[in-house]
Amino acid sequence: MTPALGVCYYPEHWPEDWWDRDAARMAEVGIKFVRIGEFAWSKLEPTPGDLRFDWIIRAMDVLGRHGLKVVFGTPTATPPRWMVDKHPDMLAVDANGRKKGFGSRRHYDFSHLGYREEAARITQLLADAVGNHPALGGWQTDNEYGCHGTTYSYSPAAEAGFRTWLEARYGTIAALNEAWGNVFWSMEYNRFDQIELPNLLVCEAAPAHDLDFRRYASDQVAAFNKVQYDILKAKRPDLPVIHNFMGRYTEFDHYDVAETLDVASWDAYPLGHLAMSDEPEDVKHHYMRQGEPDYQAFHHDLYRAVGHGRMWIMEQQPGPVNWANFNPDPLPGMARLWAWEAFAHGAEVVSYFRWRQAPFAQEQMHAGLLRPDSEPAPAYHEAAQVAQELRQTAIAGKAAKGRVAIVFDYQSEWAWQIQPQAKGFSHSAHVRAVYAAFRKHGVDIDILSPSTKSFAGYDIVAIPALFAWNDALREAIADFEGHLLLGPRSGSKTQNFAIPSALAPDLPSNLLDAKVLRIDSVDPTLEVEVRGGGGAVRHWRERIETRAEVEIEDADGWPVLIAQGKLHYLAASGNKALTQRIIDYLIAEADVPTLLLPAGVRSRVRDGFRIYVNYGSGAATLNPAADESGYVLGTAEMPAAGVTVAKLAKAS
Amino acid sequence: MTPALGVCYYPEHWPEDWWDRDAARMAEVGIKFVRIGEFAWSKLEPTPGDLRFDWIIRAMDVLGRHGLKVVFGTPTATPPRWMVDKHPDMLAVDANGRKKGFGSRRHYDFSHLGYREEAARITQLLADAVGNHPALGGWQTDNEYGCHGTTYSYSPAAEAGFRTWLEARYGTIAALNEAWGNVFWSMEYNRFDQIELPNLLVCEAAPAHDLDFRRYASDQVAAFNKVQYDILKAKRPDLPVIHNFMGRYTEFDHYDVAETLDVASWDAYPLGHLAMSDEPEDVKHHYMRQGEPDYQAFHHDLYRAVGHGRMWIMEQQPGPVNWANFNPDPLPGMARLWAWEAFAHGAEVVSYFRWRQAPFAQEQMHAGLLRPDSEPAPAYHEAAQVAQELRQTAIAGKAAKGRVAIVFDYQSEWAWQIQPQAKGFSHSAHVRAVYAAFRKHGVDIDILSPSTKSFAGYDIVAIPALFAWNDALREAIADFEGHLLLGPRSGSKTQNFAIPSALAPDLPSNLLDAKVLRIDSVDPTLEVEVRGGGGAVRHWRERIETRAEVEIEDADGWPVLIAQGKLHYLAASGNKALTQRIIDYLIAEADVPTLLLPAGVRSRVRDGFRIYVNYGSGAATLNPAADESGYVLGTAEMPAAGVTVAKLAKAS
Amino acid sequence: MTPALGVCYYPEHWPEDWWDRDAARMAEVGIKFVRIGEFAWSKLEPTPGDLRFDWIIRAMDVLGRHGLKVVFGTPTATPPRWMVDKHPDMLAVDANGRKKGFGSRRHYDFSHLGYREEAARITQLLADAVGNHPALGGWQTDNEYGCHGTTYSYSPAAEAGFRTWLEARYGTIAALNEAWGNVFWSMEYNRFDQIELPNLLVCEAAPAHDLDFRRYASDQVAAFNKVQYDILKAKRPDLPVIHNFMGRYTEFDHYDVAETLDVASWDAYPLGHLAMSDEPEDVKHHYMRQGEPDYQAFHHDLYRAVGHGRMWIMEQQPGPVNWANFNPDPLPGMARLWAWEAFAHGAEVVSYFRWRQAPFAQEQMHAGLLRPDSEPAPAYHEAAQVAQELRQTAIAGKAAKGRVAIVFDYQSEWAWQIQPQAKGFSHSAHVRAVYAAFRKHGVDIDILSPSTKSFAGYDIVAIPALFAWNDALREAIADFEGHLLLGPRSGSKTQNFAIPSALAPDLPSNLLDAKVLRIDSVDPTLEVEVRGGGGAVRHWRERIETRAEVEIEDADGWPVLIAQGKLHYLAASGNKALTQRIIDYLIAEADVPTLLLPAGVRSRVRDGFRIYVNYGSGAATLNPAADESGYVLGTAEMPAAGVTVAKLAKAS
Ligand SMILES: [Zn+2]
Ligand SMILES: [Zn+2]
Ligand SMILES: [Zn+2]
Structure with missing residues (x-):
């Protein structure tokens, strides 16, 4: 598929006589998709039953006249004020027992069946009203499920x-x-x-x-989405139904929700997310104008897995945002780089948020492609450049399948939040560290769900910290012929959150003859060096009893990495150096090809092209790879925020 | 007017047979004014309608016999317990929805009209009972409006x-x-x-x-005060009605409240306020026994503006207080220094809080002029010294008009709390930094309200970070012939908290041809040097497009200070060095006379006298100024906590 | 009395056919006491009135058959869910006004009289059912009164x-x-x-x-305990009634609760408590696998005082726990060391928590003597070693009376929490610092309650920071012929929390002619050196007026330590060096014998034996003391976690 650009647009925010000029400029930029509608309920139904769809159909007419395709968002994330009069108990309740009121957004409880019916009603009405509009190109359900801590309600x-x-x-x-x-x-x-x-x-x-409550809450998000999906697919089986997920957000199981989605999209705000993250201060400072170099890629790969192979960026940061503690100006070129990187990881569409900066309300300090005075903001020109470069390179197809895969499991995230056993132990930080160690070598990675039935085709599979096995995964492990890396805590619980009777990691002894006897968790500033140099154990350490081969042990003689054939078990969390050492070791053992990437540069292969992006704040020089036949965009000399696209000699 | 000393006294706390001795000693110290009454409601009306005013009239008799004037405080900040039985819904509700109960003070909601009537009733009763007492010298309304976060209620x-x-x-x-x-x-x-x-x-x-809610809440404080003012003025048009405001407190618009006041007073606790402030640790440590050197002065100047030129200190810290996290003993002499500094800035009265340390209840660790055992505390002697020195120097008149003015606006404080856009950006810290940079050179400063209609008579006016223009201020700017410094964020919003259509700073291009295109806000530890040395941009940086002259730019080439004629616009917040550099530059351009003050020393002119105070912890030597004819108190050699008063050759 | 080992056992957690094997292994380890029952209410009475005591009697039968004695815990800390249906208002309410619901433990309000009756009912039923069982060896009331902040309820x-x-x-x-x-x-x-x-x-x-509310809440705990005590003693006057208190827990007055107890026990978790404490980071890191060296001992001595001379450890940490922020593995040998140290300080029984690690529910990561797979955990072997060593050494008797005593008062703890006057001033940290300074020299210490009537027999008594005198204590002071050290804040309040009319320290001038005039409290990073070297004043400093002799003064000339005869008053809190210097000074003046202990080593005498324990992470060599006749366990060369027992030449 040929990738394309999109933009988020709110015709209800602007005078109707601006719409045509806006659409014309979008087309000039090279935009193909325009998301509309998701915050417009109070304009679509100002009082109960008073439906006003005419204006939005006129907006679709205008966009369609300029060759633009509309992604129509159901407005269920922002029910109007009168809805709360009708269903006073639809409001969610926070963990402190306080009702969360009207006046911002996402003021509804996923468990409230009355509101679920209202959401079905407006979805059906909109499907009927705009479902056959010629400009319609897809649907978005709701908006950012779970944002602002809304997955859990204690109502x-x-x-x-x-x-x-x-x-x-x-x-x-x-x-x-x-x-x-x-x-x-x-x-x-x-x-x-x-x-x-x-x-x-x-x-x-x-x-x-606690875990069952989280499972329940996650199921309600999935059930809420299914209601809309069923209606929208019934109307237009040919159009994709999409939801826009978020970064660093794990309160519901995205695989489950995506069972009733055709495409997973996510809203990528590299600078805002870094500023609000728990990354170390030096990372925050070094990358404050670029974003953390592996953060976007990880989510691209994750959402490609969530979306059954189909992934969009529904909202792409275009400039400074309003909602982080600090909101830096991106390095010139980042709005282009982020788009290119998303395409490299398989994005079908990258849609900038938003067309014009709104001068009013909560997000008035959030940049758009246009300034509030309708003049172009820097990202306007960068988007146009991307559109031109997409045509020039004729990139298409899909993200190449990786030789390495990592299992990411939402329930494990919940489990280790419920029972950290070591303050600050983070499942997702642990997974991302493994991801980054592979990617540093230019290795392309796929993310797999924990319900994966086979690992066939991969050279290496990592399961960094999975709380409990399921039958499918046990079989996939038993049948796998490649190299497997199991991280600490893997298999340390049953599905009922109990210690398995055979103790962790709870695998048959013919696969791995090892038992975790107890845990040693300490302040992460107190590291234990591993013998032979190259890193240290940090935060989490398991005392294991094993007949497997000990490949690495720590200064106290505790086994750190053990192996039984190609199955490796890592009995500790490590600092960055140890994680890298272990991944390097595995890559060497499995003989996975690597690239020699300059610091700050990352790469990904999409259908015969390797896309390089430079997250560094200075220039970098690429080392041409053996499988490349030359550059179709950029050169080996990459400036800060640079993008270089190499053509592969043979299709990957 | 001849300045005078006062003291806060609670006859209801002590046996009646102590009153005469207390009053005699007050007179001996040289005290003229005694504030009483503001916490006495339960003694004045122990049960509903059971009025017991006789004892307080006897207390006034005693005080009057010793030549003391009484400032009578209405007791509305501490309604008795029975009031809550009568009006259960008079209690305020905090932002978490919890009712704030009886058992301390300020347990009322400014929005509660029933309590507002009760306040009017007791005020009228007291006005009738003591309004014609010969010892009466003024009124205080309520006590410290807003203290303990009481301006906002969510009831x-x-x-x-x-x-x-x-x-x-x-x-x-x-x-x-x-x-x-x-x-x-x-x-x-x-x-x-x-x-x-x-x-x-x-x-x-x-x-x-959010902004409208704050405006509403502020208006309720003003309305509450007006009820009392109207009653008290009706009774005694000749006596001043005063309220005692606080330091670092901005939750309501003090200019608005002071529309129904004759004098603005404030409660000056230099050590407690510094300990509880967000000043850097080194400032807190260096000045823990003196207070931050510009903090008192800023508030004196602010409250002189709030009070239509009339300012008192209603409560002056006399020794260690009880309510800060740390409560250091002041440097010997500070109780004298603080009083002199207040007089220098125009105070009519400095009233120490309190006469005798109370051995019971919440403030038992708060020093007074007397210890709990009725022996003199250190401030007793310092107050007596001040009284003697006032007589000796015969200082009188008013604070001299400054050649520099700074606009301070409460709504801007609220606006930038609502939308900091950079964590920790503080409007008032930004304003005080500009204030301190002028004052370091011995420049006298006036504070102006944002409703000022003309800047005539000033050489320099600074508007450090005003969120929105109003018509008066636009005209004042257009008509001003002096040097004007507009700070970052100025004019960046409309009164409805939207970005102006012409973008910030939203002035006609004949005044300032500049537009703020976007904001770059970063962690304040990451500074960007300005070219030519002398400071760095910090925390907040605006990307501007301008045809004005660029006077300073930063290392990235972003304009920092631009000028169009005498109108200067500062497009960033700066570190201390940059702020000082810009103020130095303006002072030089405007040719405002300065003093060469030793570190830690500050000065202010009042009606022909220049008062120097030494906040340093060591001795300092003054450089005699050209306009001085010699010292009438102290010498050029100032000890720590020293005060020196110079006579000016010509009246200022 | 011959000390013994115990263990906590939950027969209801395991299949009945495991019980016999468990009991046999307990006996093999050398365990004598088994605590059961305290969390079993839902199994004893699954629905209201449906009593099922048969199974627990069978469990007692099994245990008894193996010679084990049962400590039966009343199950009142965990009422079943149906109890909340019966008494919906029995749930406590937190300080924010939120009801604390069912789903964990301690879900009851000490003030709820209906629940108090239910507790009496089940206690009476159990006393009747098992009171005459031959295996019964004692009772435990409830479990950890106050745990999880349950002393205070705002219901x-x-x-x-x-x-x-x-x-x-x-x-x-x-x-x-x-x-x-x-x-x-x-x-x-x-x-x-x-x-x-x-x-x-x-x-x-x-x-x-505030203080009265705390006194009230404390009294409810005592009243709750008395109900059970009266029933249990009525049934079996011969058996001890015990409660298991906690470390670092002071929300109720333990002396008062223990008025209806025969033995005070406590639950000793040296690593968990250190990890969750406010000790400095370096102490936390250095001792993370051993526990703070004086923490256990202080509590042993405290609970010996609380228990009228009788003390048990009801729960002893055996390995990593689950509930701290970090849960390190203890140094090998610590489960032995902690037991030996407890015996040294007079423990009659040390009971490990728990027999087998539970693989389910909240504490599944809490180690036991057995792993969840029933294999021995490290503490299993260490417990067996202790049992063998107890037999070998034939240690018996009681903890020797100390020559030094320290008064510890719960109300003072509350008072200084209510009114710290200096952020972070901690009464108990202050007391423990004095304790540690004595103990560093091998001095045995007794803790005394504030109702002590005589100090006769002690060489030195320290009253570190007692908020208010009572008549008994005043007399004890007046009559004492030894050396007395009164700390800062002592006698600074009346029992009604007011400043005494004579000012602190409020003693007759023939005892101590001194008055505290005011307090200087500062950030503890700002120390004031004392003259003559050897420490600094820190955090809290009193300005005193005195005619007593000034023994130490600070760099500003403020008296720090004054003395009138043998009565010493310390007018400040000091850093560690100053505290040590003052204690050294007193020890020398009082001529109390000391030991020269290696760093990390501590000691205590019990009935003719001196027990040494090595908390250091390396080996240490003892200096034989003059009063010792040789070692009966271990040698002068102590490894890390080592225990050495010396026989004294004459009984102490
Ligand atoms: Zn291997
Ligand atoms: Zn200029
Ligand atoms: Zn002495």
Whole structure:
């Protein structure tokens, strides 16, 4: 598929007589897709039942006249004020028991069935009204599920839904008591209607109670999405239904939600996300105008997995944003680089947020392609350049399949938040560290869901910290002929959040003869060097008993990396040097080809092209790779924020 | 006017047979004014309607017999417990929705009209009872409006009041929706009674919603004060009505409240305020026994502006206080220095808080002029010395008009709290940095309100970070013939908190041909040097497009200081060195006379006298100024905490 | 008495056919006592009135058959879910007004009289059912009173109880108003039923209001315990009733609760408590695998005082725990060392928590003597070693009486939390610093309650920071012939939390002619050296007026240590060096014998034996003491985590 540019547009924010000029300029820039509608409910239905779809159809007419395709967003993330009068209990409740009111956005509870019906109603009405419009090119459901901490609600609706969900899961209260270990502190229930949500307790809830609540909440997001998907697909089976997910957001299982999506898109704000992240200060400072070099790529690969191979950027940062603690100006060229990198990782569309900076309301300090006075902002010109370069290079196809894969599991993220056992242990930081260590060598990576049934075709698969096995994954491991790296904590729990009777990592001894006896978790400033140099154990260390071969041990003689055939088990979290050393070791063992990338430069292959991007703040010189036949964009001399595209000698 | 000393006294705290001895000693110290009454409601009306004014009249008799004048404080900051039984909904509600109960002070909601009537009732009763007492010298309304975060309440009373206020302001709901930009996220209201307060939302409210709530809350403080003012002035048109404001407190618009005051006073706690401030640690440590050298002065000048030229210190710190995280002992002499500095800046009265340290209740660790055992504390002797020195020097008149003025605007403080865009950007810290840079050179400064109609008579006017212009100020700027310095963010919003259509700084191009295109906000530890040395841009940087002359630019070539004639625009916040460099530059350009002050020494001129104070922890030697004819108190050799008063050759 | 080992066991967590094998292994290890029952209510009474005691009696039968004695814990810390249906208002309310729900443990309000009756009911039923069981060896009431912040509740039940308690204490509302100083801010009440709890106020409550609420809450814990004690003693006057207190926990007065206990036990988690403490980072890091060397000992001595001379460890950490921010693996040997140290300080029983690590629920990461797979964990072998060594050494008797005593007072802890006057001033840290300075020299210490009537028999008594005198203590001071050290803040308040009329330290001038005039509290990073070297004043400094001899003064000339005969008053808190210097000085003056202990080594004498323990991370060599006749366990060469036991030449 030929990649394309898009933009987010809010015709309701501007005088109708500006629309045509706006559409003409979009077309001039080279934009193909325009997302509209997702915040317009109060204009579409100003009072209950008073439907005003005419104006948005006229906006679609205008856009269509300029050859633009519309992605229509259902407006369910921003129900109008009158909706709260109609359903006062649709508001979510925070973990402190406070109702979260109207006046911003996402003011609804995923568990509220009345609102779910309202969402179905407006979706059906819109599908009927615009579903056959010739400019229509796709749908977006809602907007950024879960943003502002909205996946979890502690409302009566959530409590009622949770009880029903538990009864369906466990059948009897005795089974639930057994699964949660409720005998532990006399926490046994007599009936499902005694169960409450795991907030506002005296101390922590049973971990299985907490995990089940998160599973329940995640299922409600999936159920909410399915309602819209079913309606939209029924109307137009040919058009993609898309949701715009977010970066660093893991409160629901995105694989589950994407069961009723055709494409996964995400909203990429490299600078805002870095500023608000828990990255070290030096990383924040060094990359404040570029974004962390592996952060975008990881999410591109993750959402390609979530989206069944199809991925868009629905919102791409174009300049300074408004919502981070600090909002730096990007390095000139970054709006181009980010787009190119997304395309390299398989994006079908990169859509800038937003067309024109809004001078009013919450996001008035958020840049657009146009300034509030309608003059071009820097990203306007960068977008036009990208459009021209896409035509010039004629890049198409899909992201190449990687030789390395990493399993990313949302439930593991929840599990280790519920039971960190070491303050600050982060599942996703641990996974991203493994990702970055591979990518430093120019190795292309795929992300896999934990329900993957086979690892065939990969040279190396890493499962960095999976909390509990499932049957599919156990089989995939048993059948895999490549190199496997299991990280610490893998298999350390059952699906009911208990320690397995055989102890972690809970694999048959013919696969891995090892037991985790206990954990040593310490302040991460206190590292333990590994023997032979090259890094240190940090934060998390497992005391294992094993008959496998010890490949690395620490200064105290505790095994760190063990191997049984090609299956490797890492019994600790490491500092950056140790993580890199272990990945280097695996790459060498598996004989995976690598690139010699300059610092700050990253690459990815898409259908016969290798795209290089330079996240460094200075120039860099590429080392031509053996499989390349020359550059079709840029040269080996990459300036800061530079993009170079090499043609591969043979299609990958 | 001849300045005088005062003291705060609570006859209800002590046996009646102590009063005469106390009054005699006050007179011996040289005290003229005694504030009483403001916490005595439960003694004045122990149960509803049971009025007991006799004892306080006897206390006034005693004080009057010793020649003391009474400032009578209305007791409305501490309604008795029975009042809460009568008006259970008079209690304020915090931003988390929790009612703030009885048991300390300020337990009332400014929006509660029932309590406002009770306040009027007790004020009228007291005015009738003591209004003609011969010892009466003035009134104080309530006590420290807003202290302990009491300006904002999120109660039903506040919600109802806010809706009424909005309807009065906007007339129609459509006008409000337009003003707030509610179309942005479908936040449009159908009716005023749907509007809620901007707390407990999913994410932030529209900034105009938040700003209007702050305006509303500020107006309620003003309305509350007006009720008392009208009653007190009706009784005694000849006596001043005063309120005691606080330092570093900006939650309501003090200019508005002071529309119904004759004098603005403030409660000066130099050490407590520094300990609880966000000043850097080295400043906190260096000045922990003196207070930050420009902090008191800034507030003196501010409250002189608020008080229509009339300013008192109603509460002056006399020794260690109880309420800061650390409560150091002042350097010997500071209780004298602070009083002299206040007089230098125009104070009519400096009143120490309090006469005798109370051995009980919340403030038992707060020093007084007397210890709890009635022996003199150090400040007792220092106050006596000040009284003697006032007589000796015969200082009188008013604070001299400055040649430099700075506009301080409360709404700008709120605006930049609502939308910092850079974590930690502080409007008032920014204003005080400009103030300190002028004052370092011995330049006397006036503070101006944003409703100032003319800048005539000043050589330099600074408007450091004003969020939105009003007509008066635009005219003052257009008509001004002196040097003007506009700081970053000035004019960057409309009064409805939107970006002006012409972009910031939103002045006619004949005044300033410049546009702010975007903002670059970064971690303040990352400074960008300006070219030519002398400081760095820090925290906030604007990308401007201008045809004005660029006087300073930064290392990246971004204009920092531009000028069009005498109008200068500063497009960034700077570190201390850059701020000083810019002020030095302006002082030189405007040819404003300066003094060569030793480090730690500050000065101010009052009616023919220049008062020097030494905030340093060591001795300092003054450089005699050309306009001085010699010292009438102290010498050029100033010890730590020293005060020197020079006589000017000609009246200023 | 011969010391013994114990273990905590939960038969309800394991299949009944495991019990016999478990009991046999316990006996093999050398365990004598088994605590059971305290979390089993939902198994003992699954629905209201459905009593199922048969299984636990069978468990006792099994344990008894193997010669084990049972400590039976009443299950009142974990009422079943149905109890909350029966008494919905039994749940406590936090300081933010939020009800704390079911789903973990300790979900009850000490003020709720209905639940107190339920606790009495189940206690009586259990006493009747198992009270005469031959295996029964003692009782435990409830479990860890106050854990998870459960001493204070802000519920309607607490409010009602507090009003009744106040009326009983003060008689008239006028007396209460006087005692609290309510005149201060018109806080006077008309009736007791107007009084509310001191949470959710506008600013802080009157300190006497806050202190009385803490006294009230403490009294409810004592009353709750008394109900159970009376029942259990009535059934079996011969068996000890024990409660398991905690480390670093001071929210109720343990002396008061122990008025209805025969033995005080505590739950010793040296690593978890250090990790969660406010100790400096270097101490946390250095001792992360051993625990802070004086922390365990202090609590042993404290609980020996609380328990009328009888002390147990009811829960001893055996390996990594689950609940700290970091959970390190102990140094090999620490489970042995901690037990030996407890015995040295007089423990009758050291009971490891727990027998087998539970693979489910909240504490699944908490080590036991057995791993979840029933294999021995390291502590299993260490416990067996201790049992063998106890037999070998034949240690018995009691902890020797110390020559030094320190008064520890819970109300002072509350007082200085209510009114720190210096951020971070900690009463208990201050007391422990004095304790550690004595113990560094091998001096054995006793802890005394503030109701001690005589100090006879001690060479030195320290009262580090007692907020208010009582008659007993005044007499003990007046009559004491040894050396007395009073710390800063001592006697600085009356029992009603007011400054005494004679000012602190409020002793007759024939005892100590000194007055504290004011306090200088500063950031603890700013120390003031004392003259003559050897430490610095830090955090807290009193300006005193005295005719006593000044033994140490600081660089500003403020007296730091003064003495009148053998009574010494310390007018400041000091850094570690100053505290040590003062204790060294006192030890020398009082001629108390000391030991020359290697760094990291500590000692304690029990009935003719001196036990040395090595908390250092390396080996240490003991200097044989003159009063020792040789080693009965270990040698002078102590490895890390080593234990050496010397026999004294004469019984101490
Ligand atoms: Zn290998
Ligand atoms: Zn100029
Ligand atoms: Zn002495």
